Amino acid sequence: MAVVGTGALTSQGAGAAALWEGARAGRVAIRPVQHIDMRGLATKLGGEVEGARTAPRGYRRPEGHRERALDLALAAAEEALAALAALPEGTVAPTRFGLVLGTCNAGLLSARAWLDAARRGAAPDPRLPLLATPQALAESVAAAYGLRGPVLAVNTACASGANAIGLGADLVRQGRADAVLAGGTDAFSDVVFAGFNALESLSPEPAAPYSADRQGLSLGEGSGMVLLVSTGFAAAHGLRPLAEVAGYGLSADGYHVTAPHPEGAGAARAIDSALRRSGVAPEDIGYVNGHGTGTPKNDPAESAAIARALGESAAHTPVSSTKSVIGHLLGAAGAVEAIVTAHALDEQLAPPTAGYTRSAPECPLDYVPGAARPLHTDAALSNNFAFAGANAALVLTRPGTHTPPVPDWDRVVVTGVSVLGPAGDGIQAARRALRAGQEAGSLEGGLRLGRVALGDEEIAPYLTRRQRRRMDRLAVLSIVATAKALADAGLSADESVGVVFGTGTGPMEAMEKFVLPLLEEGAAAADPSVFPNTVYNQAAGQVATHLGLRGPTSTLSVGHATGAAAVAYTADLLAAGHADALVCTVTDTLTEQVARAYTATGAASTRPPGAPADGRFTLAEGSVALVMERLSAARARGATVLGEVLGHGMASDASRARLWDPRGRGMELAMRRALADAGLTPRDVGGVWLSAAGLTAADRAESAAVERVFGSDTAPPSHAPKSVLGEPMGVGGALCLALSLWSGDTRPAGPAVVNSSSLGGSHVSLVVAAGDPHGTGDPGGPDNDEGVNQ
Template sequence: MSDPITTPVRPDHGNHQHEDDLHENRAAGVAIVATGAITAQGAGAAALWDGARAGRVAIQQVQGLSMDGLSTKLGGEVGVPVRPRGAYRRPDGFRERAIDLALVAAEEAMAALPAGLVDPDRFAVVLGTCNAGLLSAREWLAADASGALPDRRLPALVTPQALAEAVAAAFRLRGPVLAVNTACASGANAIGWAADLLRQGRADAVLAGGSDALSDVVLAGFNSLQSLSPEPAAPYSAERQGLSLGEGSGMVVLVRSDLAERHGLTVLAEVAGYGLSADGYHVTAPHPEGLGAAGAIRAALGHAGLGASEIGYINGHGTGTPKNDPAETSAIRLALGERTAAAIPVSSTKSVIGHLLGAAGAVEAIVTANALAEQIAPPTAGYRSQDAACPLDYVPNTARPITAGAALSNNFAFGGANAALVLTRPQLRHRPPAPRREEVVVTGVSVLSPSGDGPSAAWQDFVARREPGGELAGVRVGQVELDPEPYLARRTRRRMDRLGVLSVVATAKALEAAGIEPGGEAARTVGVVFGTGTGPMEAMERFTVPVLGEGPAAADPAVFPNTVYNQAAGQVALHLGLRGPTSTVSVGHASGAAAIGYAADLLAAGRADVLVATATDTLTAQVARAYAAVGAASSRGAGGAADGRFLLAEGSVALVLERRSTAEARGARVLGTVLGYGMASDASRARLWDARGRGVERAMRAALLDAGPAAQGVGEIWLAAAGLAAADRAETAAVARLRADPALNASAPFRLHAPKTVLGEPMGVGGALCTALALHAGDGTPALVNSASLGGTHITLAVRAADAATTARESRILTEGESR
């Protein structure tokens, strides 16, 4: 057998299993072979573990930010110099601290891996973050508010994908490059997704973790919610007064366990499983009974194939707020059983470093892994007396020896997004059960676009070559006109932004199209994987600008919850009654495709029966100016000469995905099939496309490999092309090589469709929009759907429309009249 650490292998989507696991019907193990961290405890994963084990509180008076007007002066600030070796494009004299923190942690983790061991094309990055490049966004908004011209390099540092791509570029990692933004659950979600990539054969190694930096904006936000403690946080203790915010990054390198053994790598712990769920309860507060969080814990145990009695330690979410700690306690007792839960030591790392938001799950996973390795439960610092609502064993103040083969790490977030990780000791050689993989079908589609409501409206505009004719801040744009009634009443919408409103309406329409009543009983087990490229910029502007001008007193607690990227997914779950697995991905202009691919993988592996993949992006004047500043958006009037840039658009697209057996059991109409997908990155430090299109070519070939025999006879490619000349030329070169490849045995040249050159570039929605159109207009032959971020991350979906007879005529119109 060839060594898959350097040789690509076909993802495990059928009955194929690795030979050493076949007789046990077990999935491959996933090993943590290297760690890196920078926190208030100092630089290095060893400093983090030493401080956590000793219960040494590093929550102190913040030095780098003004704390005037806040209810606390304390935070888990990184006090050591943050000086990464890796470079990235940035304004002169400015650094994005969230990227710097991620690079420092990543450099430590990567240094522990033997050089050249893994092919860079097979090395992935999955990075979780809550606030992403918020300091860059703040710098842009501050300059604009003062009347100055913001630096045109700032927008490329703002989004979650910017962080992931900066890390990938620093190490020239050209595998899948993905960003997760499930707020405070992001780091745990990132590690779980990274483990999935390895088990599915999509990568041979993954650098995964999280990063977030302190800022005056975030401090003002939590202060407005009255969540900050004047003293260091004391989780679970009766005297607790709130949370302490922190900053930092934690990164791990994951490989398959058999490969770690083969190459003599030291294994700290193994990722046995993870679980995701949605509360669907409140935009900030957890469900008081812990119902959603308990669902994530149960899902993690089920994925790992472990029972509650096999958990020997829990690293709790433990924020120190009055509502979160009792809710988590209830969730642990509900998921594990009261008697079992009472016997398991639980501790909160946030008591010594503060709440690191999107980095929390990654940093706490590193602590949990060390706790298993050394068989020591680190303490909960600051614990003084028991709260009747928190009756578990919280390891107060002093570390304790344990006997644990498996441990649980919990992370819960705004919007009711929950994630739980299960780690095991490598000595156990535990392998989770192999899933019974199944085909994934599409049973509902909705499209909200500048063309109107539904895929037909967008299709007709594409065929007729009708471009949107709007303008915003001097930029050509296409905007969505929408009446949210009857899905959302006016009173309900008062605390929502357009990102949330469009997402709820699109998802509701897709559910209805699939025959699932929003808010009904059948919807309760449905989950949502949400994709967004630019995220909540409307809310971010509304919240940040007053804070910059007037300080924390101007922070609006009604707006602050909408500033996190996953808030729209939380609104979808809340208003439509969805309680299944939830995640938010933000992979730039490839976000919609990433959401569809991730949802399909979760379904194929039996992690859910029905999921909605929803992608939404909205426009503001600042967003339009930012795209113009980086040279991407066109300012030419409709009908003007091409200027090598794209018409900027917004939109929301939702697809209901199901396991085929589930769809058949309920008699659902199948619209199409997700055959597979592929991912690759150009990993350029200049954050530009590879001019030869090698990244997009690798993504297309990976999609064909993933789909296997089902992709034979692929007849068309829906291009990522949107009018941006440099990117379009690279894709054209890649497609030409694919067309000329005799190994594909194509009976005729691929038909090429470029709907975004007419309808506009809807940012992160593009891949989902093209998928919806491919299903609407498909002739029953397999199709590839390309997406690409502005930073050179490529995702290609392989899909097939279900009924060729009803769409053949429309397909001929497009092929003969409007294809290129």
């Protein structure tokens, strides 16, 4: 995939050119931070974006409030999109233009403002939650530029930017978009500084990665975005590629919530995967843009990983760290470092590692000390590793020098299911409640909520009390659900099996627990045992660590469309051969402030049990885990196949004026794309599992879309399980898929369409066939409560 546009805003200044010039010169832009109170911290320094920044496009926000992470992202997006300015308008249709945004902290300043108002007893502005989540930022950028293709948010902490670029390249490569804007963004906050300070990770001087006298990391802020198109599109429209994304790799350490595997085993697997996917040999990598944070544990672990992955050639391959000049940009790091790597290939120049003074025995590679150095290579590697043991590696190549191998495509099936919800433990509990019309939830403080009741005796087989001590409920529910799904599939966890995690609202329990004391007492109140749990992918890391899943890992947060989006990404990773088996786990939990936010936005129901519908939904929590495998792998191990993911489609309403299109055009496009991807027509469909949960305006839009796709007279049966079981936020799409695999007393009449929509107008539609596509195995039937598939 060709990188034809880049945009960046960092402490080096505005623009990708300023970023590259600063990196090439080794000019350190880590200096005293001006707009954050740094009292009580071990450092006063950071890679700060200087000056007041006004976003080039507007977005919905409270009067007087700005979300800095979004302002930074919009500035980088504006620059990257300028690459298309010379082309006729409409060269890329808006419906074929996608966006993948990576972020670690998302709209943390908006979430902080909400929590601060709540702490003071004030009424928080209801528009603040609309800027707090990763998908909220992604949808705001998409709306600003009218991008109506797939719109997704990736949150694999400090690996997010690289993961986003890899996923964006996949969307173009697989024909799901003609162009994708991909990258990352994160902004400074007192919360983040206090957290890293509590972990004793901050350096009092500008970071000196890999050097023997390194003292820790320097934080940075900013955004980096790249514009991706196919090489054929670039050639046809006269666009000059800066570099090409040849491949990427993902892996989980499964080792520790913050520390990397000391031997770099997990990181090496990500690099190996990136090389394999790109078809580039280890000895052909001529430059590595390292993760290079400057911490005592990360630099040796990465050095070991590079040595493991590149073999003998590692000793003479130049490695440098961009973090030495701009700091660690967290979720944006992978994006800005990919931009630097692309420029390094383009100019054939390896930028130096600033601050490097002397070698350390634990870091024995060539870290380009002093000044930039000429290169003679067609391929480079960019590494990013993160909290919760998430690793991502990108292989970039010079344009026209390399053709990646064609993936070994395979069909994708579901072999294990686990459901935890208000109706109880297991898919059968959900099915019984649905058939009986047993509505979820009870009134709590005037709000109708559906909670997961999971007692100590049900958790004990999977986690000890000691293990749970530093976990939140998001992690606990995810571990239990994933373990049950693996048992259902009869699959043993190992380093080849990974986890794709999804969450709509994220780790709000940990966020509230960490932030509220800070607002009261300042940085001294920061709890180092809680801070690592505030990243969205922390539950994925806990799952990987406690269950031994060390294959590819990623975390998506796409609002209420998360479940379906996570299934779609899992299916694409498997189909292309990134792994033979992955667990797709989607979890959301309720906290006081989450419930309050939904109430403030007018989405959550307040009706008592049995009362008439009030045009809003019953807010619920839950966890669904699906074991998904390549069909060939499932066949080889004799697995029982419950169903097949035949295809999927995505689209966005991308509206600056409203949250979703009342005519349902985005949902309609997602369904039509899913059917086309599956090679089916509307008449082939045996049922539609709706996103509808009771929110009148959104449900009407979906209903209109379904009628246009299937017709009013010939439409297949529709199911709206969330209107009974509650709206489990991001879990809904995965729950509906699980229910669709066996939905009644007889086999489904045909494949099912499963719809899912975020409250910001992002839509994902799946096409799923129940049962074994080529066998006669019975997955258990709807009333088989004793069978293995529950």
